Amino acid sequence: NAGVMQNPRHLVRRRGQEARLRCSPMKGHSHVYWYRQLPEEGLKFMVYLQKENIIDESGMPKERFSAEFPKEGPSILRIQQVVRGDSAAYFCASSPLKYVTEAFFGQGTRLTVV
């Protein structure tokens, strides 16, 4: 049973470009969470999705950030017009249950904006 798969592992974007981060949850998991870790900080919740639905996006910046989890395919975190402050490690997690008591994390995507 493969774990949570994120790609790419590393992504470099110039200021103003778009970044697309992908997350395939573990088999049988229909709940996906995105977290961001800024340098020297803990992980901060961004968004919680189920298939085709955004359940909680209270941690998402209001502009430039969006997330989806389509019926088929991976979950996508999209950052438009990236700025230097978006440079961070972005982690995806999945769980089989509605109320999270344990989540399995992917290896993360390290985004660098130059």
Add this chain to the structure above:
Amino acid sequence: DQQVKQNSPSLSVQEGRISILNCDYTNSMFDYFLWYKKYPAEGPTFLISISSIKDKNEDGRFTVFLNKSAKHLSLHIVPSQPGDSAVYFCAATPNTGNQFYFGTGTSLTVIP
């Protein structure tokens, strides 16, 4: 507003001794707590958890203690091994929560 705090950024322990990592929280609605371990360039790995109805949970060398009145939990690793060297994150969630609230992590170094 940091609702989960790990006030020790780093900890060094001799191999074979006990490692104690501490975590404090402020939100009284939290009732499920977890510890994650993280190696550089990897995602967090679940280690151990505890529900608020318990005050202790043990899994092999790892024990988590919860003191609800003090809003404090700790992770004990005994005996510590060099492979335990990693960053440890404390996390908490309310019973019907959609997210974990993470601390800032404690970097543990176990010296051979």
